[in-house]
Amino acid sequence: MTSRRMRMxxxxxxxxxxxxxxxxDIKTLKSNFAHKGLGERALDRVREGATDLYDEALDVAEDNKGALAALIAAIVVWFARHPILELFGIDTDAEDEDDGYYPRSEH
Structure with missing residues (x-):
């Protein structure tokens, strides 16, 4: 045999x-898609992503416990601001009253 024929x-x-x-590979892909539909695969990916995000949030929270406690305290104080201000004698209803300013009407 010639070298060209061998190479061919x-x-x-x-x-x-x-x-x-x-x-x-195509046969394997077809059998995989036959077992799970596209929607089910997407749902699995979303679940995996949510689990990864949750794990990462736990790691960050463990590393920054002080900052997390300060954030939670700030949120609690924000929602309890009216009763707290009333304890100090500050009237919170005064902010809600009308200031008497009315824009001119264009008649």
Missing amino acids: LEDKHLRDSARALIDA
Whole structure:
């Protein structure tokens, strides 16, 4: 056999091997999609992402306990601001009253 013919046969075998690998991959993908639909796969990815995000939030919270406590305290104080101000004798209803300013009407 000539060297060209040998090279051609080697190339053909490589091509056939590559084609067999691709066919096997396509067959595997088809069987995977047959078991799980696209919506179910998307839901699984969202669940994985939410779990990863939750784990990361726990790690950050453990590393920054002081900042987290300050944030929670600030939120509690914000929602309890009216009763707290009333304890100090500050009238919170005064802020809600009308200041007497009325814009001019364009008649």
